[in-house]
Amino acid sequence: MPRSSLWKWYICGLLLLATTINYMDRQTLSNAAAAVKAEFRLDDLQYGNLETAFGLAFGAGSLVFGFLCERFSLRWMYPVVLGGWSLAGLFSSWAADYHQFMAARIMLGLFEAGHWPCALKTTFRLLQPNERMMGNSVLQSGASIGAIITPKLVLWLSQGHPQGWRFAFQVIALTGVIWIVLWMVSFRLQAATATADGKDDASTPDTGSLMPIITGKKFWAIALLLVGIQIPWQIIRAWLPLFLQSGRGYDPLSTANFVTIYYIATDVGCILAGILSLQLVKRLALSNHAAKRRIFNVAAVLASLTIFIPWLDKSPLLLGLLLVIGAASLAMFPCYYSFVQELSAEHVSRLTGLFSMWVWITTSPLQSLFGWLRVRLGSYDPALALTGLTPWLGVLAMALLWDRAEKSRP
Numbered sequence: 001m002p003r004s005s006l007w008k009w010y011i012c013g014l015l016l017l018a019t020t021i022n023y024m025d026r027q028t029l030s031n032a033a034a035a036v037k038a039e040f041r042l043d044d045l046q047y048g049n050l051e052t053a054f055g056l057a058f059g060a061g062s063l064v065f066g067f068l069c070e071r072f073s074l075r076w077m078y079p080v081v082l083g084g085w086s087l088a089g090l091f092s093s094w095a096a097d098y099h100q101f102m103a104a105r106i107m108l109g110l111f112e113a114g115h116w117p118c119a120l121k122t123t124f125r126l127l128q129p130n131e132r133m134m135g136n137s138v139l140q141s142g143a144s145i146g147a148i149i150t151p152k153l154v155l156w157l158s159q160g161h162p163q164g165w166r167f168a169f170q171v172i173a174l175t176g177v178i179w180i181v182l183w184m185v186s187f188r189l190q191a192a193t194a195t196a197d198g199k200d201d202a203s204t205p206d207t208g209s210l211m212p213i214i215t216g217k218k219f220w221a222i223a224l225l226l227v228g229i230q231i232p233w234q235i236i237r238a239w240l241p242l243f244l245q246s247g248r249g250y251d252p253l254s255t256a257n258f259v260t261i262y263y264i265a266t267d268v269g270c271i272l273a274g275i276l277s278l279q280l281v282k283r284l285a286l287s288n289h290a291a292k293r294r295i296f297n298v299a300a301v302l303a304s305l306t307i308f309i310p311w312l313d314k315s316p317l318l319l320g321l322l323l324v325i326g327a328a329s330l331a332m333f334p335c336y337y338s339f340v341q342e343l344s345a346e347h348v349s350r351l352t353g354l355f356s357m358w359v360w361i362t363t364s365p366l367q368s369l370f371g372w373l374r375v376r377l378g379s380y381d382p383a384l385a386l387t388g389l390t391p392w393l394g395v396l397a398m399a400l401l402w403d404r405a406e407k408s409r410p
Contacts, residue, residue: 008126012138014183015119018082019142021179022115024150024172025089025108026054030238031154031259032165034245034252039165040098044242048371051238053102054109055364059357061113066353069117075187079180081114089173093166109360116356117349124341124348129288130281136337137274144267144330147237151256213344213351221401222339225296225394226359229332232303232387234363235370236329239380240322247380248314258319262326269327273299273334289342293398296335300395302328306388310381325388332391 029036029050037047069077088108095101123135150172157168213219241259244250250258273295280291305325312318340351373383 008131009138010186011122011126012135014179014186015122015139016142016145017179017182018078018115018119019139020146020149021082021142021175022085022112023143023146024153024175025085026112027147027150027237028089028154028169028172029092029105030241031151031256032158032168033242035158035165036101040101042098044371044374045368046098046371047242048368048374050102050105051234051367052364054105055234055360055367057106057109058113059360059364061110062116062353062356062360064110064353065114066117066350066356069114069121069349069353070347074118074122075183077114078118078183081111081118082176082179082183084111084114086173086176087111089169089176093163093169093173113353113356113360117352120337120340120352121349123337124345130278132341133277133288133292133334133338134274136334137270137277140330140333140337141267141270143333144263144270147263148260148267151241151259155252155256210347210350210354213347214354217401217405218343219351221397221405222336222343223355223358224397224401225339225391226336226355227362228300228390228393228395228397229329229336230359230363231366231390232306232325233329233333235366235384235387236322236326238367239370239384243380243384248318250314258322261319262322265323266326266330269299269329269331270334272327273331277334288338292335292338296332296391296398297395299328299331299335300391303332303388303391307385309384329388332394 033047036042040046042050065077065081085108088104088111091107092101092104095104119139120136123132123139127135153172154165154168157171158164161167163170240262241255244255244258245252276295277288277291280286280294281288284291286294302324305321305328308321309318312321340355341348343351370383374380
């Protein structure tokens with residue numbers, strides 16, 4: 001049965017919802033960080049270690065699920081990974097000490113990693129090349145929506161229940177059940193998974209080796225680009241509430257309000273990237289790739305505004321600057337997803353898994369380093385100032401590796 005335009009974007013809406021739940025489960029810790037640190041008597045280094053453990057597990061899970069998504073139907077893989085990370089959220093709420101909480105975060109990272117290979121395989125098969133940037137923007141915008149919802153929800157649930165932050169973890173974890181029901185009912189009604197050709201997506205044939213791709217210049221251009229955009233997004237995601245409260249003296253309510261606004265700005269940046277891509281192709285007759293490159297380069301410039309953070313005290317100017325940085329940081333991710341989808345039609349899930357493993361393993365230890373610097377320097381400012389400069393690694397890598405790979409093609 002051919003897929004209608006309505007069906008395609010409905011499935012993209014389910015992907016957005018999955019990303020939303022993914023980030024709600026992930027962001028619960030950063031928004032309950034003060035309470036968790038107080039109960040388990042943690043310093044910033046130990047808190048950073050929790051983020052590092054999550055990231056390393058995410059890297060391992062990316063590799064595992066990247067390959068599994070090539071072998072098994074998305075219809076069943078998605079509920080498995082989403083159910084797994086929802087259970088991890090529940091286990092977090094039952095942790096009796098720091099080590100049990102660490103184990104739950106590792107489980108969360110392992111299963112949350114499966115979302116991205118599943119999601120990119122879906123948009124690749126569901127959408128036409130000129131639609132994928134927009135589809136990836138819709139998919140990624142769920143990260144902002146989840147982060148928008150989570151601060152107020154955690155604050156409200158924690159203050160209104162005897163279990164405090166633990167109850168917030170439980171409620172947010174259980175939202176995954178809603179998505180699993182929607183996913184299964186959707187495909188029962190449609191009688192097939194969401195592929196562009198209408199066939200049941202049992203598996204993707206392995207039609208070639210990954211080695212020529214992995215050893216190519218384009219692969220490493222994307223690998224370096226991803227490191228560059230991951231650092232500001234993940235560092236700010238994990239430390240923004242603590243920076244605002246401990247670093248600039250904002251109270252918990254003001255912090256929760258601003259974090260909500262911050263992620264609204266990131267969502268605007270993400271969706272705007274998709275819209276601009278369509279317009280650049282249509283109005284300036286740019287290729288899909290050229291449009292994404294322009295958007296990425298502009299976003300890299302705006303993310304670099306972190307260098308002004310050390311000179312700004314508690315003020316509307318500081319908050320405004322953070323909004324611009326946040327919008328630019330998330331706008332770069334749809335570009336990355338689309339670059340990955342240009343590499344290979346057969347190995348989208350595997351490549352997504354490999355890139356995710358690479359970036360989480362290489363960048364996750366920086367969370368511990370950030371915590372260590374905070375303890376040693378007594379300030380969040382120096383490390384935050386540098387994080388926004390790392391997307392320039394992607395700008396340079398694409399210019400030096402991707403462009404040269406294009407020129408060297410026969």
